[in-house]
Amino acid sequence: MALIEISTLKHHPINEEIYSLSNIDELAKSIQEVGLLEKLIVNADFEIISGNRRFEALKRLNFEFVEVEIKELSKDDEILYIISYNKQRVKTKRELLNEIKHLSNIWKQKTGRKSKDEMSSNIGTQKTRNKISKELDVSTGNISKLIFIEKTETSFIELIDKDEISINQAYLQCVRINADKQIKKNTTDKSNNNHKDKIDIDYKIFHKSSHSLNEIDDETIQLIFTSPPYWNKRKYTSKNIEIGSEKTPDEYIENLVSHLLDCHRVLKKEGSFYLNLGDTYIDKSLQNIPHRVIIELLKNNWILRNTIIWKKKNYLPQSNKDSLTPSYEFIFHLVKSKHYYYNQIKTPTKSENGKKVKPSIYHREVEEKKLIRKTFTPYFANELKNLNDFWTDDILETATFNQVSLKKLNISIGHPAAFPIDIIILPILQTTQENDIVLDPFSGSGSVGECALKSQRQYIGYEINRNFIELQNKRLQQIISKKNI
Ligand SMILES: C[S@@+](CC[C@H](N)C(=O)[O-])C[C@H]1O[C@@H](n2cnc3c(N)ncnc32)[C@H](O)[C@@H]1O
Structure with a gap:
């Protein structure tokens, strides 16, 4: 001293x-x-x-x-x-970014990855990122976003500090700026045939991440039906743009909610958004992820109309002896405006002879053992009751049938988390009309696309796994050819 x-x-x-x-x-x-x-x-x-x-x-x-x-x-x-x-x-975000850069220079340099005086905006390996996240007590997701924002449009950092824009809004804006730059670059590239990215549908699948839906104009989609990868379950690709492989549920929730921001832009005012999400355990404790995502989405101007319980018929058996076997998932129905399009579908309760029946669209298909018809006929029966929010075998029994029919068509689904297509049909019939556009930003094997095309709707899908792109194209092309017979 x-x-x-x-x-x-x-x-x-x-x-x-x-x-x-x-x-x-x-x-x-x-x-x-x-x-x-x-x-x-x-x-x-x-x-x-x-x-x-x-x-x-x-x-x-x-x-x-x-x-x-x-x-x-x-x-x-x-x-x-x-x-x-x-x-x-x-600290301001600018100060935080300065700290991040200094720490990354020191730690990257210690692993021999970077020269000392180089202040890179790229902070290198996941390990360095995790170390910085721990040291500064900021999520790795926010670190990546801030770096990306600074690199794309540095003045946004000051706007965030003045509370004029949130990190997520700035991030999304930067995603768009980058995509625009890419489009301009492609336009000047003679070898690039620009027509291929125009949406000329029956259907269109984009092989890219759906965090930005730049190919879609504002308020053009009538229905979004999707199931993003759940947190910490399957790995679909080795790409780090893949949703679901975040380190913690908090990071997943933040990432997914910001990923879904562009869905709000592309959905029509009268449109609907159905989101299927599953939960995950950590150390025997369920994380309540679906509801935590919804709480965040409600802050982004979504309105929650229903929380549907999808009671699964073929749920995974469990061997643990101290809890019940999970047998359902949530499907959330969200809208953008209170004045959305809705076609109330009724369920038949009893047939003439007093026995329980299934909705006629399915009934007929199963009995005749035929492939799904070109057009689905909604079952309107005024005197019968409204469909409720607990979806059971009524809907799912035919799913098995449809999977069988696909096999007959020689289409193997080939996707580890494909939807039974019946859970998509009702939302399509309830919230869209013929020729409307249906979007699935996590398109997978194209189940939503199949339902959309078979019910005379149009379809747009986004998927990052190349194998699934081929799978969907084959599957959807087959439907188009059949329709044109
Ligand atoms: C649960 S699966 C969807 C399955 C689909 N509903 C079906 O019936 O086949 C989620 C899909 O999202 C894809 N995916 C993951 N991250 C993505 C991203 N950032 N952009 C677009 N697709 C992504 C995965 O490759 C996977 O196929």
Whole structure:
């Protein structure tokens, strides 16, 4: 410890690079009232490692001497100390980004990946990212988004700091900016046939991530029916744009909700959005992920009309002896406006002879053992009751039949999480009319596409796994050829 003349001290250059010296007057006032509670820490050159704001306040208060502790550290350790001493501080996103860059330079350099003076906007391996996330107590998802935003449109960081735009809004905007740049680049590339990306439907499948739906104009989709990958279940690709492989449920929820932002833009005001989501256990505790996602979506202007229980017929048997076997999933019906299109479908309860019956569309198909018809006929029976929100065998029995019929058509589904197509038919009949466009941003094997085309609707799908693209194209092409016979 030493008593040093204030005029010999200076700000640490790294501190100046990372942090702004804000709220000095307040700090000076508090030092005046209660004194200097913590000593300053400086290096051998009297550059301040801890206490840069206090130093500024002391100067304003005309202090001449101050007690300091001198610490001899390597240059990298000085930076780590500076960041660590600022842990409790309320930081702007700009300051956070500065910290991220410095930490990444140090840690990447330690693994021999980067030269010291290169301040890259790419922070390298997942391991480095995780380490930074832990050190700064910020999710890896937000770290990636901030870096991406800064790289694409750096002025957005200041708008986020002024609370004029959220990280997710800025991120989505940047995704669009990048996609626009890509489209412009493609237009000037003579070898690129631009027509291939135009939507000229019956159906169109895009082999790309659906985080931005740039190919679709605002408010053109009547129905979105989708099932994103659930958290921490299957891995469909090795790509890091894949949803579901985030480190924690919190990251998954944040990522998925921001991923789905563009769905709100493309959906018509009178449109509907059906979202199927499953839950996951951590250490024997269910994480309640579906409802947590919905709570976030409601903050993004969605209206929740129904939480449908899809009682699965073929659920996975469980061997554990201390809990029930999960046998249902949620399907959430969301809308954008209270005035959405809805075609109330009734269910028959009893036939003439008093026995329970299934809705006629399915009934007829099963009895005649025929393939699904070209057009689905909704079963309207005014005197009968409205469909309820607990979907059981009435709907699912025919799913088995439809899977069989697909096999007969020699189409193998080939997707580990394909929908039974019957759970899609009712929403299509309820919320769309012929020729409307149906979208599945996680298209998989194209089950939603199949239902849409068979019910004379049009279809757009997004999928990142190339194998599934081929599978869907084959499947949907077959339906189109049959329709044209
Ligand atoms: C649960 S599966 C959907 C299955 C589909 N409903 C069906 O019936 O076949 C989720 C799909 O989303 C795809 N996927 C994952 N991340 C994606 C992304 N960022 N953009 C588009 N598709 C993605 C996966 O490859 C997978 O095929």
